[in-house]
Amino acid sequence: MRPARIVVPETAKVGEIVEIKALIQHPMVTGHTAAGANTEPRDIIHTLTVTYDGAEIFRADFMPGIAANPYVAFTTVATVTGDIVFTWTDDKSEVTTAARTLRVP
Amino acid sequence: MTLVRVDRRQALATLAASLLAPVTVRAAESDPSMKPPSALYLQARTVLANGREIRTARVTLDLPRLAENGNSVTLKIDVASPMTAADHVRTIHILSEQNPIATIGRFHLTPRAGRAFVSTSVRLATTQNVHAIAEMSDGSLWEAQAESVVLIAACIDGG
Structure with a gap:
């Protein structure tokens, strides 16, 4: 588990489009050094999936061109009160999950 | 004194121009003559x-x-x-x-x-x-x- 920060509004109205932001601490080692390409093992977060109330709403495939401490922002339509769960997976199969509850009264 | 001041100004202007020059060249380079796509x-x-x-x-x-x-x-x-x-x-x-x-x-x-x-x-x-x-x-x-x-x-x- 790595430190991650998620920004989700606490509450939203049904049908409201909310912006979600997330950042995780990860060096995103490209494997390219001054000595040349692939001169050290690559270790990046390659996948981020986000579910809302159990259903996938967003997925990202990261390549080495994504900056260290990968940041994403996207939107979703508020439907029901539920957890927004982030899952990041890196090249060493290390998985970090973090969640926030979006309340939709 | 006046002449010296003008010289100083000119010197500063020349210095400023030389400092700005690389930036101008960089901006000019970046447009049409940018490297072709890999x-x-x-x-x-x-x-x-x-x-x-x-x-x-x-x-x-x-x-x-x-x-x-x-x-x-x-x-x-x-x-x-x-x-x-x-x-x-x-x-x-x-x-x-x-x-x-x-x-x-x-x-x-x-x-x-x-x-x-x-x-x-x-x-x-x-x-x-x-x-x-x-x-x-x-x-x-x-x-x-x-x-x-x-x-x-x-x-x-x-x-």
Whole structure:
């Protein structure tokens, strides 16, 4: 588990489009050094999936061109009160999950 | 005294001009005579297109015109789409013309996004054009490109 920060509004109205932001601490080692390409093992977060109330709403495939401490922002339509769960997976199969509850009264 | 002052001013003006000169040259370089897109980029684009036309419309790519540090450049992509089950953006691809790996990332959206928007931070190896290509639910491809002048290059760890 790595430190991650998620920004989700606490509450939203049904049908409201909310912006979600997330950042995780990860060096995103490209494997390219001054000595040349692939001169050290690559270790990046390659996948981020986000579910809302159990259903996938967003997925990202990261390549080495994504900056260290990968940041994403996207939107979703508020439907029901539920957890927004982030899952990041890196090249060493290390998985970090973090969640926030979006309340939709 | 007056003459000395004028000389000083001229000296300062000359100094200022010499300091500004490289910046002007850099800006001039970055436009028409920028490095041609890499073979890797052209290949990635061909694979992505898979015979389909990529049209320049509907996508807005907000990229800093000047990136002080290529290690982290935050960009925003918006696509004009109703984001309904019948008509939505399926995937947004970010491609680089000069990075050692052309594809920077892919973002998969669903109609539940409500809006076709994504923001992220990327690495830019050098001054270059970045392309945002949106793949719609009907398979059509739309793009926008933007140029960023990079002062400190990225992509080499610890560099």
